[in-house]
Each structure stands twice: as C-alpha cells, then as structure tokens.
Amino acid sequence: MQWYRPFRAPAVTAQTGTAVRVQISSERCQGHGRCYDLSPALFGADDEGYGTVAADGSVPPGREPEARRAAANCPEQAIEVTGDG
Numbered sequence: 001m002q003w004y005r006p007f008r009a010p011a012v013t014a015q016t017g018t019a020v021r022v023q024i025s026s027e028r029c030q031g032h033g034r035c036y037d038l039s040p041a042l043f044g045a046d047d048e049g050y051g052t053v054a055a056d057g058s059v060p061p062g063r064e065p066e067a068r069r070a071a072a073n074c075p076e077q078a079i080e081v082t083g084d085g
C-alpha cells in the first residue's frame with residue numbers, strides 16, 4: 001500500500017469560463033501511478049504504467065481540485081494543469 005503526503009486542494013474560485021486542462025509530460029513521467037490512483041476519472045495508464053490523460057485532457061467542472069491534487073502528488077512534477085477553473 002502506498003501512502004501519499006497530505007494535500008489540501010486550493011479553494012475553487014468563481015468560474016471564469018476558461019476550461020481547465022491537464023497534460024502529462026512524457027519526458028518527465030516515470031510511471032509512479034499516483035495520478036490515476038488519485039483521479040481515475042482524469043488519468044489512465046498506458047501498457048507500461050506511464051500516465052495518460054483521459055480523452056483530450058479537459059477537466060470537467062467540479063473536478064479541478066482533483067486535477068490539482070494529482071499534479072501536486074506527482075513526484076516527477078510531470079502533470080501540468082492549465083486554465084483557471
């Protein structure tokens with residue numbers, strides 16, 4: 001069983017209409033798997049266990065904290081969250 005350091009997601013502020021997206025740097029990802037363990041709705045794994053983003057990387061409304069939590073828990077800092085949801 002893996003333990004993850006505690007993380008407090010930042011409060012979500014007013015919606016601005018800008019879509020939040022996630023992407024994974026294939027150069028940085030080492031396959032730790034925390035992203036898809038923490039947020040299987042937003043991330044998946046390829047055949048070798050490296051992280052992938054679901055669909056086109058768009059983050060559905062309400063899942064922004066989840067995206068930021070996954071990014072904060074990636075030991076390689078391979079996840080980028082863009083937009084301001």
Ligand code: F3S
Pocket residue numbers: 024028029030031032033034035036049050051052073074075076077078079
């Ligand atoms: Fe890769 Fe980080 Fe996820 S290393 S598998 S993006 S937790």
